[in-house]
Amino acid sequence: AACFFPRPDVESHLLNLVRRPAPHVFAPAAKAVIRGVHTGRAIAALLVVAYHAAGNLAKDKYFGAAAQPLEALFWFGGGAGVSFFFVLSGFIIHHVHRRDLGRPERLGDYLRRRAQRIYPAYLAVFVAVYALAWVLPSLRATLPTDAAVLAKALLLLPQDPDVVGGTGAPVIVVAWSLQYEIVFYLAYGAGVLDRRLLPWRSEEHTSELQ
Numbered sequence: 001a002a003c004f005f006p007r008p009d010v011e012s013h014l015l016n017l018v019r020r021p022a023p024h025v026f027a028p029a030a031k032a033v034i035r036g037v038h039t040g041r042a043i044a045a046l047l048v049v050a051y052h053a054a055g056n057l058a059k060d061k062y063f064g065a066a067a068q069p070l071e072a073l074f075w076f077g078g079g080a081g082v083s084f085f086f087v088l089s090g091f092i093i094h095h096v097h098r099r100d101l102g103r104p105e106r107l108g109d110y111l112r113r114r115a116q117r118i119y120p121a122y123l124a125v126f127v128a129v130y131a132l133a134w135v136l137p138s139l140r141a142t143l144p145t146d147a148a149v150l151a152k153a154l155l156l157l158p159q160d161p162d163v164v165g166g167t168g169a170p171v172i173v174v175a176w177s178l179q180y181e182i183v184f185y186l187a188y189g190a191g192v193l194d195r196r197l198l199p200w201r202s203e204e205h206t207s208e209l210q
Contacts, residue, residue: 040088047081052174082177089181093188101195110192114185118156118178126154130171144170156182 054071093114100106133139144150144164152159153170158179161168169175191198 037088037092040084044081044084044088048085051075051079051081085177086180086184090184093184097188097192100192101198102192104193107189107192110189111185114189118181122156122172122175122178123154126172126175133171158183 054075097110100110130143133143144153149159149164149170153164153172153175156169156175156178158176159165159168159170161176164170165173167173167176169179188198
């Protein structure tokens with residue numbers, strides 16, 4: 001009988017283990033693992049690659065009469081991939097930092113973590129591309145010469161696409177998407193200062209504010 005009915009202290013310990021939340025569900029937000037995120041990110045990345053390759057892959061000499069429909073498919077998939085990346089980024093930021101909302105003392109750490117996520121890799125690629133374009137005479141003329149434009153490009157501040165790079169991002173024209181990321185980071189940072197500044201609030205937050 002003892003095998004089937006453990007001592008009260010053992011039984012209590014087992015019950016606590018059963019009732020304890022799963023670590024991967026209620027772990028700290030920064031370390032939580034969200035299943036499916038990496039799969040979705042990979043699919044979106046492939047769609048974006050197809051988007052940028054559409055002009056070269058969907059040529060008549062490769063696909064003949066099917067070139068136009070394939071090109072339309074590539075363009076649509078790439079646009080969907082970019083949109084998905086933005087949605088995914090917003091979801092991840094909120095999942096990781098939702099406990100920082102309404103806690104101004106966390107703003108410094110939030111901004112530091114967001115900056116570390118983007119700027120080191122971006123600046124390394126920017127410098128490499130800039131140096132390569134400077135070495136090649138055919139590309140040197142495409143580099144910005146205005147110090148203000150260059151400073152904004154380094155900081156990923158949005159610029160007028162009609163004036164700069166065609167996308168508002170000189171040197172690395174696809175960096176326009178990172179500019180949107182920076183704007184979103186700043187907007188969410190406002191919610192860290194005061195979550196009432198965000199355009200959305202959960203029912204829990206709304207009830208606390210009333």
